[in-house]
Amino acid sequence: MAPERISDAEHAVMEVLWQRSPMTAADVADALADARDWTLQTVKTLLSRLANKGAVSYQQDGRRYLYTPILAREDYVGDESRRLVDRLFGGRAAPLIAHLAEQQKFTAEDLAEIERLIGELKA
């Protein structure tokens, strides 16, 4: 079974749950209020779709549900990153970095950080 893809809107919900969990639908909606102009119903729909996709679980608490992520952020981020690298750079990461570099995506700290990483990897 191919793992169900998570849409952009669903991802926004996951980010909230990754920061703190478990949470009720109302709490998730609150947390998103600044970023997205969604009604509570919309958030509930997204949560239930995520539950169907197996990305979150829930436990009953009175007559509400408390939602918890099942999918780990690490895994999601890794999958998405790999997808992009595969699709656009033939699976090789160096060209991605070259591209980001050309777009001035790196601050001085970034450069230092990357150097450190490279040093570690070579060791």
Place this chain on the structure above:
Amino acid sequence: MAPERISDAEHAVMEVLWQRSPMTAADVADALADARDWTLQTVKTLLSRLANKGAVSYQQDGRRYLYTPILAREDYVGDESRRLVDRLFGGRAAPLIAHLAEQQKFTAEDLAEIERLIGELKA
């Protein structure tokens, strides 16, 4: 006007045109035959959607069209990369690199290449 997003299937068509252009729909379909199991009609639909989105142009040649990319691959790749970095890494590229690193996405040559890039950027 927000630039129209290009879907996965459409992107496969763009890759063909980025390699060689202009091309007829039939030629694009041929070039894709190995990679995707699409009928000619499907390819034509994708081309016409890409034309509507302003990603390709076409010129009549007899009763066929010759398609040419308008959107540059550089731009597309840059946009998609930026989207991912923004969505998953708060707009900072270093964490992306850290992530790719952890997944053993780097060969020895990659590391050398990246070191070279970093060197250049620091200079």
Place this chain on the structure above:
DNA sequence: CAATTCCGACTACGGACGTAATCGATTCGA
């Protein structure tokens, strides 16, 4: 207890997407 509120479940609906089939016009081959 009755009216209101709140919850999850189900339903909705337009647009994008993947994947074509069909149609009307044209051209090519026999």
Place this chain on the structure above:
DNA sequence: TCGAATCGATTACGTCCGTAGTCGGAATTG
């Protein structure tokens, strides 16, 4: 010349997605 092949245009259709509205039941409040 006349049917077959081919072309772009139009239409199709199921699914996912964004974004809710509604419904039936349970809890709360007065």
